[in-house]
Amino acid sequence: MTSPPPTVLHAEAAPVLELLTVPQGMARLQLSRSAVYDLLRSGQLASITLGRARRIPTRAHTDFIRTRLEQAAA
Known part of the structure; x- marks a missing residue:
């Protein structure tokens, strides 16, 4: 008879705050640098x-x- 696998406890992780550069923000929003x-x-x-x-x-x-x-919905 085999023993059950050990229980793994996961701590609540704080959300990661990701910071983007302006060029990354441009790509995500699909806007120009000046916009x-x-x-x-x-x-x-x-x-x-x-x-x-x-x-x-x-x-x-x-x-x-x-x-x-x-x-836009208003």
Whole structure:
């Protein structure tokens, strides 16, 4: 008789905050560089600055798309 496999306990992992470069954000949104910077400048798309580097959280993309979809539905 074989023993049952050991139980593996998984700790709840905190969600990973992925930061994208502006070119990565451009590709995800399929927009030009100037369009993405216009969204960043106007505050429609959130970002953070690390030194001289601008990074866009993936959550900001999701929020931006959700907001646009809600505006279109209204």
